Amino acid sequence: MAFTGASQIGGNSPFVQGVRMGDISNTFFSIWLEHFNQTDDLGTHGVIYYGGFDPVHCAPNPSYVSLSSAYTYQVTVSKFQVAGKAATNSQNKYIQATLDTTTGQLAMPSQYISQVLDSIGINMNTVTVYPPIVPCDTKVTITLGFLSGTTIQITERDLVTNAFGSACRLQVVPSANPEIILGIPLFRGRCTYFDPIMERIGFTPALLQD
Numbered sequence: 001m002a003f004t005g006a007s008q009i010g011g012n013s014p015f016v017q018g019v020r021m022g023d024i025s026n027t028f029f030s031i032w033l034e035h036f037n038q039t040d041d042l043g044t045h046g047v048i049y050y051g052g053f054d055p056v057h058c059a060p061n062p063s064y065v066s067l068s069s070a071y072t073y074q075v076t077v078s079k080f081q082v083a084g085k086a087a088t089n090s091q092n093k094y095i096q097a098t099l100d101t102t103t104g105q106l107a108m109p110s111q112y113i114s115q116v117l118d119s120i121g122i123n124m125n126t127v128t129v130y131p132p133i134v135p136c137d138t139k140v141t142i143t144l145g146f147l148s149g150t151t152i153q154i155t156e157r158d159l160v161t162n163a164f165g166s167a168c169r170l171q172v173v174p175s176a177n178p179e180i181i182l183g184i185p186l187f188r189g190r191c192t193y194f195d196p197i198m199e200r201i202g203f204t205p206a207l208l209q210d
Contacts, residue, residue, distance in 0.1 A: 019197060024051035028195035031101065032057040032206055035189040036158045058191035062202030063150040073099040073194060075201055077180060079145030080112060084119030084138070091115070096179040097144070099192065099201065103183030105131055106142070106154070107175035116142070116172050134160060136168040144182075152203055158188040 018024040032054060033046040047057055068076045077097045081090040091112065108116075114124040117132065120140050142154045163169045171185050186192070193202030 013196070019051070026051045027197040028193045028202070030054055030058060030191050030193045030202075031187055032191045033184065033187045033189075034206075036161055054191060057206055059205045059207055062191070062193050062204040063148070064193075064195075064200045064202045065146040065148050065150050067199045067201065068096060070199060073201060075099070076147050077144050078147050079143070079151075080115075080180075081143040081145075082116045082119045082140065083143075084116075084121070084140040086121035087119045089115035089119050097182050098179065099182045099186065099194075101184070101187060103181050105171040105173045105183050106159075106185055107173050107181035107183065109178050109180075110174050112180070113172060113174050116140070116170070120170075130173040131169040131171050133163060133167050134170045136160065136162070136166060138168070138170065140170070150203065152186075152190070154185050158185045 019027055029051065030049045030053070031046065032049070047054060049058075053060060065075050068074050075097055077095050079090065079092055080095070081088065095109075110124070117124050117127065120134065120138055122132065122134070138156055138160050140156050140159060142159070143151055144154075145151045159171050160168050161171055171183075175181055189206050191204045191206055193204070195202065
């Protein structure tokens with residue numbers, strides 16, 4: 001699924017090779033994941049769709065964002081905003097963000113984590129464990145803006161998950177590097193298109209939203 005430029009031996013990934021040989025009709029594949037606790041998907045938790053648009057789970061006409069790296073699925077975030085019950089905070093400086101389906105949370109530098117927690121009335125200095133424990137009725141919306149003008153939102157529906165008893169966790173953690181890692185909460189409730197040949201990412205709403 002990765003890029004030719006990322007290969008240690010200079011070869012194509014099976015997906016890219018399939019496109020080059022004409023076995024896969026389009027240059028992209030998509031990933032759809034259900035919302036957290038979604039119930040209208042008939043037991044299907046997610047779908048990877050190769051070489052075309054998923055007509056069952058994905059709305060048409062994705063909004064595309066150009067990649068900022070030819071080696072990984074990395075994009076430039078030009079606007080970051082988080083809105084909660086206590087405050088609305090934002091960052092308008094450019095920061096790199098990598099899409100990663102193997103990461104269970106959104107990972108981000110400490111100043112971004114601080115803004116997220118502040119928006120729901122929590123001082124970052126009081127947090128001793130990540131993902132942080134929060135009330136299960138926490139309301140929060142993270143908005144990401146990209147250079148193309150595309151914006152996407154991630155809400156408490158996929159950010160606040162059950163932990164134990166009546167406690168929940170907010171699925172954000174500090175990142176080890178000065179960049180954002182867009183993990184599983186990004187992919188829930190939407191279709192994300194990965195195009196390693198045209199070097200772009202596309203987003204479109206999921207058709208199943210209940």
